């Protein structure tokens with residue numbers, strides 16, 4: 573692992589974590605463990621969450637580990653567990669499970685608003701006010717509860733919290749993703765910084781914060797990517813990227829065509845970002861991908877297509893998850909500009 577970079581990524585199984593040298597583990601900002609999980613092995617002295625998204629490309633789990641040269645300190649703030657460096661803060665938060673409550677606002681909307689309030693309180697209080705990237709997971713994302721789809725309730729709660737905190741709900745918004753995982757209480761991890769990112773949009777797509785109301789009364793609050801310069805290193809956090817052109821889903825019944833469309837959208841985002849950086853070009857081939865797939869039986873054809881269209885990538889983790897629109901079969905995300913180690 574590159575020791576000089578302000579931010580680096582490592583992918584390994586949780587069983588391999590304890591085998592890493594202490595010095596390596598001392599650089600961990602935090603960990604996200606993906607798979608069909610039992611128990612909570614692989615936990616340590618850093619923020620950590622488990623995401624119940626079975627692996628479709630192997631057995632066991634895969635941990636995404638964020639590393640930094642010398643994390644300065646860690647702690648908790650409300651429900652947020654965090655660890656930070658001079659420039660960056662990684663945090664995790666797990667909300668309450670969403671048992672339907674009697675009457676009032678739907679519990680997921682309220683839980684989401686509360687979670688984001690706690691995140692904003694934490695990052696504002698600690699001096700890392702710029703939310704760069706958020707990963708959101710919760711169960712039954714496409715199910716209705718009280719006549720409203722849970723993803724839409726999540727969007728309402730998220731937007732409530734941004735507004736209550738006096739934050740922008742368009743243009744200057746973080747990169748994000750929101751996926752459905754199995755029996756998953758609202759679970760969020762995020763990166764925040766001391767310096768503001770540059771939000772990146774995709775010219776092929778309507779900005780999500782400008783989606784028309786047919787996708788829900790409250791628009792999603794995210795940008796297509798967030799570009800941040802950390803000690804001379806340009807890092808690009810690419811949001812979950814799906815088969816959407818304009819605001820419409822493309823190829824509703826064709827997982828392979830959706831995969832191709834996702835990659836075209838990714839390329840468009842990378843190329844927008846490349847127009848904003850002085851040196852170094854972000855390329856699709858240099859990335860390691862997380863690929864969320866709705867139906868496990870689509871995994872082989874999606875994987876084959878990805879190998880065709882991005883032949884020399886650093887690889888990918890294929891995970892079973894529900895995507896936020898019923899007709900989306902696949903969603904792809906990555907982080908560019910960070911060294912990636914796949915152990």
Ligand code: 3EB
Nearest residue numbers: 748749750792794811812814
């Ligand atoms: C889309 O482009 C697909 O609600 O945070 C992608 C990334 C999607 C982030 C979110 C949703 C989110 O609209 C879905």
